[in-house]
Amino acid sequence: MTQQTGPDQLAFQQYRSLIFSVAYRILGTAADAEDAVQDTWLKWSAADRSHVADPKSYLTRIVSNLAMERLRSTRHKRETYVGPWLPEPILTGPDTADDVATADSVSMALLVVLETLSPLERAVFVLKEVFAFSHAEIAEAVERSEAAVRQAAHRAREHVQARRPRFAADRARQRDVTERFFAAATGGDINTLMELLSPDVTLWTDGGGKVRQALEPVVGSKTVGRWFAALRTATYQGIEPEQMRAELTWINGSAGMIFRGPDRVIATLTLDVDPEGRISTIHNVANPDKLHAVAAGTRYF
The missing domain is CATH 3.10.450.50 (Nuclear Transport Factor 2; Chain: A,)
Structure with a gap:
């Protein structure tokens, strides 16, 4: 059993940080993101991986869909939340702060704006704008047509640009x-x-x-x-x-x-x-x- 699961665990651990990063940006909470990571592992370990040529894309597809599903299920709770709903804060390091693109993509300001997107738009925005996936790769990940992904990406980008702060201090x-x-x-x-x-x-x-x-x-x-x-x-x-x-x-x-x-x-x-x-x-x-x-x-x- 150990010999069978070892390579699977190795592949999963190689991309675990990516999986969490995608889930956190889609969901806005570390607790839900950790749950999505765990569910991704369960699906990964139970899947027939003999035909998986690209573990990174496969795992991204699993976690993206799990995160969208979880986001849909929590939407009502967030809409009926007592007072303003803010993302769950996470500790980061000074190296993250020096990486402008990474810091911006986990900033409270951006995550608050992402809350106003639909689950699909949010997932597409995160995969395209943060992780630079192609429209074709995203279409496969979120199980939509490439045309639908392009439309969602355009709507999300315009929405975010209109609502996020115009200025980001250094x-x-x-x-x-x-x-x-x-x-x-x-x-x-x-x-x-x-x-x-x-x-x-x-x-x-x-x-x-x-x-x-x-x-x-x-x-x-x-x-x-x-x-x-x-x-x-x-x-x-x-x-x-x-x-x-x-x-x-x-x-x-x-x-x-x-x-x-x-x-x-x-x-x-x-x-x-x-x-x-x-x-x-x-x-x-x-x-x-x-x-x-x-x-x-x-x-x-």
């Missing part, structure tokens, strides 16, 4: 702004905090109904500034301010923050920066169901 500037924001927020420096925020900054908070968070976007520098200024004085999720720790790290390809209590991760924070170097969007994930990967310290990219 990583050094984004890191600098995040560090300054971190110092101001944790130090109670409301003046610097206000200087860093764009006048029409938007704060999105995801508590999923599990913890108390804003159920609508918080808009405007004064309102958002007050929200963060309260961190030093207000009890949060039963944790006193003096018990809370904050740290800078790499989240979804850019600098971000983790907030911890004595025994758990309580939230993550990532920032988008505009051309003037001010914070335009803040994504705050506090739903405990979405913090397992961060709490475990797992780095995916």
Whole structure:
């Protein structure tokens, strides 16, 4: 049995990172992506591979279809979610941040936009724009005609271009702004905090109904500034301010923050920066169901 399964495991492990990468970008959650990876292994190990000439394409086809199927099944839950639904944050490394294409493809900003695509459009966009698969390869992977894939790719590209931020700050500037924001927020420096925020900054908070968070976007520098200024004085999720720790790290390809209590991760924070170097969007994930990967310290990219 070991001799039979050894080569199969080797081939699967060779492309495991790719399989997870595809699944995470299609699904937007590490937990669902890990489930898709496991289901891909089960299908791969049970399949007749004697006619599989290209394991990479075969495994991509399996995981793409599994991810689309799972996305369709979770759509209703996401549409009826309590408050804004944000992607599950993942820890990344500084090398990922230096790789602009990879960092952008796992950024909160892009993943939020991808949530507005249909499962097919999302899968096609990920395979074409992120992994540079040809239309013919994608057609085989998602089991659609090449013409249908071309149409889906065109719709997805136009949709993403119309909705994603017009400007992406370079990583050094984004890191600098995040560090300054971190110092101001944790130090109670409301003046610097206000200087860093764009006048029409938007704060999105995801508590999923599990913890108390804003159920609508918080808009405007004064309102958002007050929200963060309260961190030093207000009890949060039963944790006193003096018990809370904050740290800078790499989240979804850019600098971000983790907030911890004595025994758990309580939230993550990532920032988008505009051309003037001010914070335009803040994504705050506090739903405990979405913090397992961060709490475990797992780095995916």
